[in-house]
Amino acid sequence: MSLREIKPGNRGYLYVNSHPTGCGAVVDRMWQQTPEQVGDRPGPVALVIGSSAGYGLAATLVGLRAHRMRGLGIAFESAATERRTAGAGWYRTARTAELAAEAGSDFTFLNGDAFSDGVKDEAADRLADRFGKVDLLIYSIAAPRRTDPLTGEVHHSAIKPLGADYRAKTLVFEDGAPRIGELHLPAADEAERDATVQVMGGADWQLWIDALQSRGLLADGFRTVALSYVGSDITAPVYRAGTMGAAKQHLEDTARAINTRLQGTGHAYTVVAGAAVTQASTAIPSIALYTSILHRVTGDSWQSTSDQAVALWDRLTGAAEPDLDDQGRIRLDDWEMDPGVQAAVRGAWDRVDADTLADSADTGWFREQVGRLYGWDVPGVDYGTAAETAVPWPASPTPDA
Structure with missing residues (x-):
């Protein structure tokens, strides 16, 4: 037992401690927001790479509750130490496994570096031993670096513009209070662009397909899908027209390469999701201000990661049309990219300053959403009560379990 009263210990958008009870409560909320499958028909065998956070977590929970998905989720999370709690994704995974077991889903989790050959081999062994073949692979990884298993070279991603420096407004919090800041990012060089493509592009997705196919x-x-993003022209210089955009373009090109490799026996899609507050997105400059304004504009029409995961699964199972764009991508971002919404966001972005911030942007909501990524600011959680931090990673069931 390792009962501790935990304090957040955050600096800006980064928290050094997560709260086990709060992380579990966040998962419970997402679970309850998902419609439950009627009947006990077993679902597809799925491999979810990046199952502990963001869209990967949402897709996992929807797959389990609404489609009785079987299979394996992969995440790379840190365990608790004497000084710090485990990573938030560790606690989210533990609660997800409990809910899956309660629902009777045959699904387990592997903790390890999905970029490595060793994790690919272990995942393939587990899938082969228990299920035989995989129906669906969901690829949702956001990482700061990747070691190329073929060369051993470590690539570090850089979130920067291409071609010219980027100057823009940004949202910062000082002592919990929001304010408008000024951001300046120098343009990336070719090496930084290429490294970002190596980390966030489609190279590892392709290796996963190769490993399973072999x-x-x-x-x-x-079917396999990988998460992508387009976003607004407001954020384009630092995202879609920047190093991240180059990586996403490579991801989308990889989908076409995988389709060629599959030769009609399957299909690969990239999925253009809408904006969300995730641990990955909070690291992108200016996205916090843009997302806060977008939420103020959209209000009740805002689509959470769970909402979008429900829509994605409907497309993957044939319950809804794929809704492909002219580049063959599944689009889940129509609510964000609606011309009226984007015009309203642009107007608010242009006029937002210290005097208009409270009216133009939903900063309180954004700040709460960031806290909940780590299990903080969750209604109903008593943060004054000691919590068990040494939560075990979910055990793997035996083949005849």
Whole structure:
């Protein structure tokens, strides 16, 4: 037992401690927001890479509750130490596993570096031993660096513009109070661009498909999706027209390469999701201000990661049309990219300053959402009560369990 009263210990958008009870409560909320499958028909065998956070977590929970998904989730999370709690994704995974077991879903989790050959081998072994073939692979990884398993070179991603420096407004919090700041990012050089593509592009997605295909683990009609983002022209200089955009373009090009490799036996799609407050997105300059304004504009029409995961699963299962764009991508961002919404966001962005911030942007909501990424600011959680921090990683069931 390791009961502790935990304090957040944050600096800006980064928290050094997560709260086990709060993280579990966040998962519970997402679970309850998902419609439950009627009947006990077993669902597809799925591999979710990046299952502990963001869209990967949402897709995992929707797959389990609404579609009785079976299979394996992969995440890379840190365990608790004497000084710090485990990572928030560790606690979210532990609660997800409990809910999956309660629902009777045959799903387990692997903690390790998905970029490595060792994790690919272990995942393939587990899938082969228990399920035979995989129907669906969901790829949702956001990472700061990647070690190329072929060369051993470590690539570090850089969130920067391309071609010219980037200057823009940004949202910062000082002592919990929001204010408008000024951001200046120098343009990336070619090496930084290429490294970002190596980390956040499609190279590892392709390696996963190759690893499963070489083991004969792709079912007939296999489908795979990787999460992408387009976003507004407001954020384009630092995102879609920047190093991240180059990586996303590579991801989308990889989908076409995978389709060529599958030769009609399956299909690969990139999925353009809408804006969200995630641990990955909070690291992108200016996205906090843009997202706060977007939420103020959209109000009740805002689509959470759970809402978008429900829509994605409907498209993957045939319950809804794929809704592909002219580049063959599944689009989940129509609510964000609606011309009227974007015009309203642009107007608020242009006029927002210290005097208009409170009216133009939903900063209180954004600040709460960031806290909840780490299990803080969750209604109903007693943060004055000691919590168990040494939560075990979910055990793998035996083949005949």
